[in-house]
């Protein structure tokens with residue numbers, strides 16, 4: 001079934017009600033006339049997406065400092081024109097968040113979540129102005145096109161179309177809430193995290209949430225719709241070594257710097273145990289048929305078995321660090337602080353670790369493992385930040401709607417639950433018990449992947465339109481009674 005057929009059938013239910021109240025025309029023809037206009041109205045929301053994305057990109061919301069209130073005002077203007085009530089809240093001056101709700105029935109509601117902020121764009125490395133909102137060569141160019149203003153616009157247009165349908169008499173089985181937040185790129189403390197804590201009423205009654213973190217890719221003749229259901233959990237750790245300070249001309253047997261370097265070397269040489277959690281095993285099995293490398297193809301099919309072979313694990317680590325990071329806890333050594341002067345042995349030296357643990361890992365046990373590896377009583381270990389872990393089920397009503405939609409809209413579609421090594425704002429809502437999916441309907445060609453947080457970020461105009469249409473269709477399927 002094509003998209004317009006699908007919307008046609010959804011709208012027909014609404015329109016038949018209108019037709020049945022009309023005595024001046026035969027029900028069939030009245031319904032047909034109304035269907036045609038309804039479909040074209042829906043198409044207008046899809047066709048408007050590229051210009052709308054271009055306008056949104058012009059709103060500079062680079063984080064830091066964010067200035068997300070500008071983005072909130074961008075949405076507010078649109079909501080006002082459509083007659084949709086909304087609220088804006090600033091978690092700190094300029095750190096704007098906005099939300100709006102379409103009322104529906106008593107089924108658990110669905111939240112459309114997107115973040116307003118974008119990472120900086122260095123003009124020296126861009127071939128276009130990252131904030132000009134340029135549309136050329138079939139692409140919308142600019143910072144945020146992929147992460148995640150493009151998805152925000154797909155959500156917005158779907159939300160507006162749904163609101164229009166309700167105005168025309170459609171009945172929804174559940175509430176639909178549009179939420180645009182500040183600060184995701186810096187951890188979400190001023191955005192999703194702040195709303196979860198200070199405005200929990202926004203999410204009351206919600207059972208589902210759609211966010212960034214998923215992707216759609218082609219693999220041969222197939223389209224893989226990767227729906228993110230969980231993520232590695234960041235545990236950021238700081239090590240501080242303390243020892244006698246002194247003059248660089250007279251080295252001692254141990255110093256704060258040598259302690260921290262030795263601990264760092266032990267950590268760098270350590271590997272945490274491998275294991276495949278169910279979500280990861282499912283992901284690898286889904287990807288197995290698409291592996292060109294026969295060793296990976298065989299291993300992915302049963303990753304739990306394959307990782308018992310240390311040679312396989314080492315090979316995976318060498319060829320695919322991201323996939324390797326899904327089968328064990330990891331720590332990257334990142335910031336390092338020693339003396340600020342070349343001839344001074346400092347009293348303290350520090351090392352920070354970006355550790356990511358599997359979502360079922362007990363955090364205290366993990367920190368005990370770090371302590372055992374560091375094995376130095378003069379190094380103090382403290383946790384800077386961590387999240388609580390949660391996995392959303394790759395099953396249930398929304399999941400099956402996504403599968404049905406994928407079958408209809410994409411060639412040889414396969415919906416695969418995915419696990420991300422990075423994190424998004426979804427963890428705040430998984431903590432609340434809301435089934436949260438990272439879902440991306442844009443089929444991004446490999447050559448455009450450089451654009452996420454990179455230079456010359458862009459999203460194809462047709463890609464944006466088909467992604468918006470898919471989002472719209474999913475929302476209709478999931479909410480219109």
Ligand SMILES: [Zn+2]
Pocket residue numbers: 115147148184212
């Ligand atoms: Zn993002």
